[in-house]
Amino acid sequence: MKIFVAGATGVIGRQLLPILKAAGHEVVGLTRSPAKALLLQRLGAKPVIADALSPEAIMRVMGEEKPEVVIHELTSIKKIDFRNFDMGFSRTNRLRTEGMDHLLAAARAAGARRFIAQSFAGWPYARYGGTAKSEEDPLDPFPPPTFRRTLGAIIHLENAVKREGALDGLVLRYGVLYGPGTAINGDGWMVSDLRRRRIPVVGDGGGVWSFIHVLDAARFTFAAVTRGERGIYNIVDDEPSPISEWLPELAKAVNARPPWWIPAWAARFMMGDAVVLMTDIRGASNLKAKRVLEPNLKFPSWRVGFRTLLNSRPRTKG
Numbered sequence: 001m002k003i004f005v006a007g008a009t010g011v012i013g014r015q016l017l018p019i020l021k022a023a024g025h026e027v028v029g030l031t032r033s034p035a036k037a038l039l040l041q042r043l044g045a046k047p048v049i050a051d052a053l054s055p056e057a058i059m060r061v062m063g064e065e066k067p068e069v070v071i072h073e074l075t076s077i078k079k080i081d082f083r084n085f086d087m088g089f090s091r092t093n094r095l096r097t098e099g100m101d102h103l104l105a106a107a108r109a110a111g112a113r114r115f116i117a118q119s120f121a122g123w124p125y126a127r128y129g130g131t132a133k134s135e136e137d138p139l140d141p142f143p144p145p146t147f148r149r150t151l152g153a154i155i156h157l158e159n160a161v162k163r164e165g166a167l168d169g170l171v172l173r174y175g176v177l178y179g180p181g182t183a184i185n186g187d188g189w190m191v192s193d194l195r196r197r198r199i200p201v202v203g204d205g206g207g208v209w210s211f212i213h214v215l216d217a218a219r220f221t222f223a224a225v226t227r228g229e230r231g232i233y234n235i236v237d238d239e240p241s242p243i244s245e246w247l248p249e250l251a252k253a254v255n256a257r258p259p260w261w262i263p264a265w266a267a268r269f270m271m272g273d274a275v276v277l278m279t280d281i282r283g284a285s286n287l288k289a290k291r292v293l294e295p296n297l298k299f300p301s302w303r304v305g306f307r308t309l310l311n312s313r314p315r316t317k318g
Contacts, residue, residue, distance in 0.1 A: 003225065004065055004112075006030040006052055006103055007073030008040055011181035012118070012174075015218035016071075017043040023222070028065050052099040055106075062106035069225055070107040072117040072157075074099050079189045082274035086149040093153035100157045107167060114168045116224050117161050121173035121234045121284035122210055123277055124151055131208045132240045132285040135173070135232040144273030158232065168230045174217050175210035175236035175284060178305060182214060186254065186309060194247075195256040202271075202278035203264035205244025210236035210283035213299040213308075223293040233289040239301040240283025246302055253306040 003020055007013050008029030020027045021044030029045035030052065031037065037047035048065065050057035052074050062070070074095040081088035100117065107115050125133040126140050143151045161169035178184035184191060193199050212220075212235055220235045247259050268275050290297075299305035 001069060001225070002026045002028065002065065002067045003069045003071065004028045004030065004062065004067035004107075005045065005071045005073060006099075007075060007118070008043070008045055009033075009036045010073050010075060011177060011179075011214050012217050012221065013073050014043060014181060015214050016073075016221055017045045019218055019222045020225070021045070025225075028067060030061070052095060052102060055102045058102040059106045059109065062103075062110040062112075066110045067107070067112050069114045069116065070103060070112050071221065071225075072100060072103050072115070073221075074103075075118070079183070080274075082271040082277075083146075085144075085146045085272075085274055089150045089153070093149055096153040096157040100160055104160055104164060104167075108164075112167060114170070114225070115161065115164065116170045116172060116221065117157055119154055119158055119171045119173045119232070121175050121236055123147070123281040124154055125282045125284065127276065127280040127282060130282070131242075132210075132283050133234075134285050135234055135288055144276055146273045162230075162232075170224050170228055170230060171232040172217075172221060172224060172235045173232060173284065175212040175234070177214050177217060178211055178302070179214040179308070184250070184309070191250075191254050191256075191309070194251055194259065195254065197257060197260055199247065200260040200262045200267065201244050201247055202262060202267040202275060205242055205247070205261075205278065207243050207276065207278045207281045208240050208283040209243060209246065209281070210234070210240040210286075211246075211302040211305070212236050213305045216295070216297050216299055219295045219298070220289060220293055223295045227294065228292045233293065234284040234286050235289055236284045236286045237297060237299060237301055237305070238286065239303065240285075241302065243278055246306075249303065250306055250309075253309050 027045040029040040040047040076091040
């Protein structure tokens with residue numbers, strides 16, 4: 001089967017491409033950087049160079065390759081700016097709206113039969129009710145002001161897939177990613193900030209987060225190539241947990257000192273609307289994805305996965 005992966009050099013793409021290749025698929029990897037072509041070849045993919053925000057370029061390369069499956073893993077996230085949340089996601093929001101529309105139109109024109117798109121599980125869910133939301137639960141009807149454009153882009157992406165009639169569309173709502181290449185790794189910015197005690201437990205630390213190791217995210221994505229009907233799937237581990245529980249454990253796993261505790265009113269001066277990430281958000285349930293897509297989790301809980309980060313250190317330069 002021929003599979004076109006947009007965002008092929010991202011953290012999930014780097015795990016996914018070798019899995020697809022090992023399964024005998026013909027893999028095409030999209031990048032806008034010619035410098036990453038060799039990396040894509042090493043990962044087992046044929047590199048194609050195009051800007052996902054150019055409809056003409058995407059239509060051209062998709063028409064040339066004529067894939068059967070298209071996977072949208074495009075993001076552009078360097079470091080989250082908690083005070084200016086939407087600003088930090090500005091390019092990713094374009095990739096989830098304009099880029100999404102270009103890829104979907106090109107996939108349709110090229111005769112693809114399945115389209116898989118990356119979304120996010122966690123803070124987009126409504127901040128009331130149970131702690132582990134299913135795919136049927138509503139998204140936040142009243143997001144914080146600085147989150148509105150980012151949530152709007154996620155909704156645009158998901159609605160585009162749901163409305164698509166010519167392709168089998170699956171939306172994968174990944175949890176917070178950790179492991180190689182992510183913010184939560186030995187050389188990731190979040191671990192670096194945690195070691196500097198820049199990430200506190202805020203208020204009661206009741207914000208519930210759902211995690212997924214990048215390898216498990218890739219394995220679920222691989223399963224979605226051939227399994228599952230159109231729809232939305234939460235791709236998370238088995239244990240959504242409040243930040244008061246997992247943040248001290250992460251600090252311990254990476255040999256950092258315990259995080260500070262600060263009251264919510266004080267944190268608002270530093271974090272603005274992002275305080276809700278620490279106090280109010282909900283996690284997600286993976287029951288549907290495990291039942292339908294069926295891969296066994298290598299890391300069923302962040303408690304297991306975080307141990308792989310033990311004694312990890314940032315890479316030295318030079």
